[in-house]
Amino acid sequence: xxxxxxxxxxxxxxxxxxxxxxxxxxxxxxxxxxxxxxxxxxxxxxxxxxxxxxxxxxxxxxxxxxxxxxxxxxxxxxxxxxxxxxxxxxxxxxxxxxxxxxxxxxxxxxxxxxxxxxxxxxxxxxxxxxxxxxxxxxxxxxxxxxxxxxxxxxxxxxxxxxxxxxxxxxxxxxxxxxxxxxxxxxxxxxxxxxxxxxxxxxxxxxxxxxxxxxxxxxxxxxxxxxxxxxxxxxxxxxxxxxxxxxxxxxxxxxxxxxxxxxxxxxxxxxxxxxxxxxxxxxxxxxxxxxxxxxxxxxxxxxxxxxxxxxxxxxxxxxxxxxxxxxxxxxxxxxxxxxxxxxxxxxxxxxxxxxxxxxxxxxxxxxxxxxxxxxxxxxxxxxxxxxxxxxxxxxxxxxxxxxxxxxxxxxxxxxxxxxxxxxxxxxxxxxxxxxxxxxxxxxxxxxxxxxxxxxxxxxxxxxxxxxxxxxxxxxxxxxxxxxxxxxxxxxxxxxxxxxxxxxxxxxxxxxxxxxxxxxxxxxxxxxxxxxxxxxxxxxxxxxxxxxxxxxxxxxxxxxxxxxxxxxxxxxxxxxxxxxxxxxxxxxxxxxxxxxxxxxxxxxxxxxxxxxxxxxxxxxxxxxxxxxxxxxxx
Amino acid sequence: xxxxxxxxxxxxxxxxxxxxxxxxxxxxxxxxxxxxxxxxxxxxxxxxxxxxxxxxxxxxxxxxxxxxxxxxxxxxxxxxxxxxxxxxxxxxxxxxxxxxxxxxxxxxxxxxxxxxxxxxxxxxxxxxxxxxxxxxxxxxxxxxxxxxxxxxxxxxxxxxxxxxxxxxxxxxxxxxxxxxxxxxxxxxxxxxxxxxxxxx
Ligand SMILES: Cc1ncc(C[n+]2csc(CCOP(=O)(O)OP(=O)(O)O)c2C)c(N)n1
Ligand code: SF4
Ligand code: SF4
Ligand code: SF4
Numbered sequence: 001x002x003x004x005x006x007x008x009x010x011x012x013x014x015x016x017x018x019x020x021x022x023x024x025x026x027x028x029x030x031x032x033x034x035x036x037x038x039x040x041x042x043x044x045x046x047x048x049x050x051x052x053x054x055x056x057x058x059x060x061x062x063x064x065x066x067x068x069x070x071x072x073x074x075x076x077x078x079x080x081x082x083x084x085x086x087x088x089x090x091x092x093x094x095x096x097x098x099x100x101x102x103x104x105x106x107x108x109x110x111x112x113x114x115x116x117x118x119x120x121x122x123x124x125x126x127x128x129x130x131x132x133x134x135x136x137x138x139x140x141x142x143x144x145x146x147x148x149x150x151x152x153x154x155x156x157x158x159x160x161x162x163x164x165x166x167x168x169x170x171x172x173x174x175x176x177x178x179x180x181x182x183x184x185x186x187x188x189x190x191x192x193x194x195x196x197x198x199x200x201x202x203x204x205x206x207x208x209x210x211x212x213x214x215x216x217x218x219x220x221x222x223x224x225x226x227x228x229x230x231x232x233x234x235x236x237x238x239x240x241x242x243x244x245x246x247x248x249x250x251x252x253x254x255x256x257x258x259x260x261x262x263x264x265x266x267x268x269x270x271x272x273x274x275x276x277x278x279x280x281x282x283x284x285x286x287x288x289x290x291x292x293x294x295x296x297x298x299x300x301x302x303x304x305x306x307x308x309x310x311x312x313x314x315x316x317x318x319x320x321x322x323x324x325x326x327x328x329x330x331x332x333x334x335x336x337x338x339x340x341x342x343x344x345x346x347x348x349x350x351x352x353x354x355x356x357x358x359x360x361x362x363x364x365x366x367x368x369x370x371x372x373x374x375x376x377x378x379x380x381x382x383x384x385x386x387x388x389x390x391x392x393x394x395x396x397x398x399x400x401x402x403x404x405x406x407x408x409x410x411x412x413x414x415x416x417x418x419x420x421x422x423x424x425x426x427x428x429x430x431x432x433x434x435x436x437x438x439x440x441x442x443x444x445x446x447x448x449x450x451x452x453x454x455x456x457x458x459x460x461x462x463x464x465x466x467x468x469x470x471x472x473x474x475x476x477x478x479x480x481x482x483x484x485x486x487x488x489x490x491x492x493x494x495x496x497x498x499x500x501x502x503x504x505x506x507x508x509x510x511x512x513x514x515x516x517x518x519x520x521x522x523x524x525x526x527x528x529x530x531x532x533x534x535x536x537x538x539x540x541x542x543x544x545x546x547x548x549x550x551x552x553x554x555x556x557x558x559x560x561x562x563x564x565x566x567x568x569x570x571x572x573x574x575x576x577x578x579x580x581x582x583x584x585x586x587x588x589x590x591x592x593x594x595x596x597x598x599x600x601x602x603x604x605x606x607x608x609x610x611x612x613x614x615x616x617x618x619x620x621x622x623x624x625x626x627x628x629x630x631x632x
Numbered sequence: 633x634x635x636x637x638x639x640x641x642x643x644x645x646x647x648x649x650x651x652x653x654x655x656x657x658x659x660x661x662x663x664x665x666x667x668x669x670x671x672x673x674x675x676x677x678x679x680x681x682x683x684x685x686x687x688x689x690x691x692x693x694x695x696x697x698x699x700x701x702x703x704x705x706x707x708x709x710x711x712x713x714x715x716x717x718x719x720x721x722x723x724x725x726x727x728x729x730x731x732x733x734x735x736x737x738x739x740x741x742x743x744x745x746x747x748x749x750x751x752x753x754x755x756x757x758x759x760x761x762x763x764x765x766x767x768x769x770x771x772x773x774x775x776x777x778x779x780x781x782x783x784x785x786x787x788x789x790x791x792x793x794x795x796x797x798x799x800x801x802x803x804x805x806x807x808x809x810x811x812x813x814x815x816x817x818x819x820x821x822x823x824x825x826x827x828x829x830x831x832x
Contacts, residue, residue, distance in 0.1 A: 364745035368682035
């Protein structure tokens with residue numbers, strides 16, 4: 001990968017919030033950055049890896065990434081780890097004790113909440129961790145602030161001897177704006193790793209002494225929060241409502257209610273109670289607008305300040321202008337609704353009378369699908385044909401196997417859960433499920449993240465699960481990043497590649513129960529699966545074809561359907577490859593009077609990669625290669 | 633109203649169609665004109681055939697990055713059904729630039745849902761100010777379906793608060809840097825888009 005040119009100070013860049021975090025950390029003399037990919041935080045490390053001189057890595061999971069950064073901090077250097085919201089659940093064990101230790105070099109945890117659930121299994125609010133771990137929480141409201149607050153977070157961390165949580169949301173991570181940068185600061189130097197067991201070895205006697213220090217730090221931070229201009233009042237003439245807010249909601253409020261006073265919390269924990277009380281005394285009604293849980297609201301109310309929050313605003317999703325406007329209008333008895341009517345532009349165009357179709361209502365959904373030729377397609381084709389089974393799934397592109405046409409995934413919880421849940425489905429089965437086969441499906445990256453321990457638990461406890469380990473040489477779901485299974489590091493440089501068969505064997509799976517298969521060869525795959533579900537032991541079927549996103553993926557000449565041979569049997573549609581399209585449907589009446597639906601198909605040759613999966617589902621051999629094809 | 637000068641462009645399509653690139657070019661052009669710009673980027677799952685939208689807002693000072701429904705000035709629709717999906721976000725006097733190249737998702741292929749018979753007619757019936765033409769066919773006619781992007785940008789160029797030449801130059805400059813061989817064909821695609829807009 002090409003390095004981003006080191007820039008002189010005072011540069012103005014058009015970058016996303018994620019890129020701003022990476023750029024700011026680099027500018028703040030951060031020496032180590034680590035992350036496990038996860039939407040919406042992934043680009044922080046992708047961008048960091050292209051900046052010179054700083055060490056960056058894909059860690060195998062978020063806990064390890066935080067531990068790497070703790071180590072780097074204790075070694076004296078500034079460090080930042082980045083993760084999506086659920087990543088901090090994984091890393092929390094480290095965080096909850098690290099907070100007692102404090103830092104060497106500044107330590108920043110950038111955590112991105114998926115407000116609106118664009119690509120996550122839940123919508124949890126990471127600000128809770130600040131309270132739980134007694135560490136400060138900073139919340140940027142756009143890309144520029146993501147830059148400024150990241151840079152500042154390192155100083156705060158060192159000044160108060162605390163890790164700092166930088167809480168982002170999708171609307172910060174994935175929004176580009178103009179960002180002014182400042183001069184790069186040198187790495188920390190002169191102070192290295194300071195051996196101090198009473199502080200760094202958290203056994204009960206030592207930890208006991210650290211707890212009061214942590215509380216004292218929190219009190220000092222509370223004081224700081226009251227005084228700091230991170231928590232700033234934006235004055236406004238309309239005193240009917242005063243807002244307390246943080247993060248991107250600050251921008252939404254300014255857009256919707258330009259005249260309202262707003263107390264904007266750049267540091268939302270510890271909360272500046274005094275400043276909030278002051279605003280409350282200046283306005284008729286105080287409203288707290290926060291995404292997503294009523295955290296500040298509870299604390300404001302506990303301080304005896306009258307405030308409205310989730311009574312009038314939704315508890316899920318974004319608090320965008322179109323959500324705020326009607327809620328506040330209602331509160332004000334609609335007086336405000338007209339004043340805030342959307343402004344017009346393109347004023348030179350004549351206005352037409354528009355009678356809109358109901359927004360999207362009658363329209364088909366367009367859910368994400370697996371890619372054309374995805375190596376997971378064949379797996380789900382086979383799984384959908386196995387009877388009397390329960391399939392414990394996991395998180396990755398293969399979670400889409402729960403959808404059409406396969407409907408072949410019965411559970412998804414969190415990363416790695418497929419292993420333990422499968423084992424529990426087996427051990428906890430009741431009489432009604434009889435000899436139902438238990439199958440688990442897990443991706444390579446998920447397996448290394450949290451799945452390996454689950455497999456060890458299964459083998460150690462003599463479980464009986466048939467495991468499909470989908471090794472596609474990439475973290476597909478988040479855009480095809482490298483991992484220990486791809487044999488390349490974050491820069492694309494060669495690194496040791498995990499041997500999954502050996503690894504499974506080492507974890508206790510019998511060698512004869514481990515099979516490596518090509519997922520495009522349906523007959524082989526079927527045979528392995530049919531045999532293994534029958535055997536009363538744990539087996540692992542490992543697939544060995546790459547995700548189509550990887551740079552070494554080699555497309556072959558595409559296939560096409562011979563119209564006169566296609567009988568409209570629809571079998572190939574069960575593969576679920578998006579390159580296969582229906583051209584026409586027909587209903588035929590069979591001799592016995594029953595009707596049958598036929599669908600005749602074509603293959604979009606510009607999309608088909610010739611993976612050769614679908615031909616083996618076609619009885620009449622209607623799927624054939626395109627001759628003399630030149631790919632654009 | 634303080635944000636009177638904000639231009640709101642919603643680019644909508646399907647993962648892999650170049651929605652992000654089109655939005656990025658618009659944002660860069662506005663930036664070069666000295667505007668404050670905000671642009672959403674949707675990543676992650678969008679790569680796999682789902683709906684993709686990007687909001688581009690520019691003006692003196694842009695606050696919220698998301699265009700509220702009903703405030704879109706220009707809808708750039710890379711697909712007719714996706715244009716229909718988002719057209720209700722247009723202002724009453726906004727304009728939709730629609731490519732009529734249809735892309736049916738697997739749920740339609742599987743027979744679970746129907747593709748609307750004529751999304752463009754539905755939008756016309758709703759009296760939406762619109763230009764609709766087959767940008768995919770124009771691109772393929774020029775030799776590469778990836779040119780759709782440039783065709784669509786050419787098509788909306790007359791509606792921007794700066795001259796079409798400025799947008800064209802930004803596009804061509806990008807190619808000049810990375811793929812000089814494609815400069816000429818992109819210029820043709822841009823002009824073809826402009827002509828299509830004028831004709832439809
Ligand atoms: C704790 C946690 N971290 C990160 C994520 C984001 N995430 C979801 S799936 C996935 C990886 C999937 O990779 P893999 O298992 O190899 O499957 P693929 O997508 O390649 O099929 C990631 C990083 C998450 N959901 N939870
Ligand atoms: S990104 Fe890779 S793993 Fe994910 S659906 Fe596409 S081909 Fe499959
Ligand atoms: S060969 Fe069949 S399954 Fe493979 S990409 Fe082409 S159409 Fe899809
Ligand atoms: S499997 Fe073969 S015969 Fe059946 S619909 Fe597909 S192409 Fe036609």
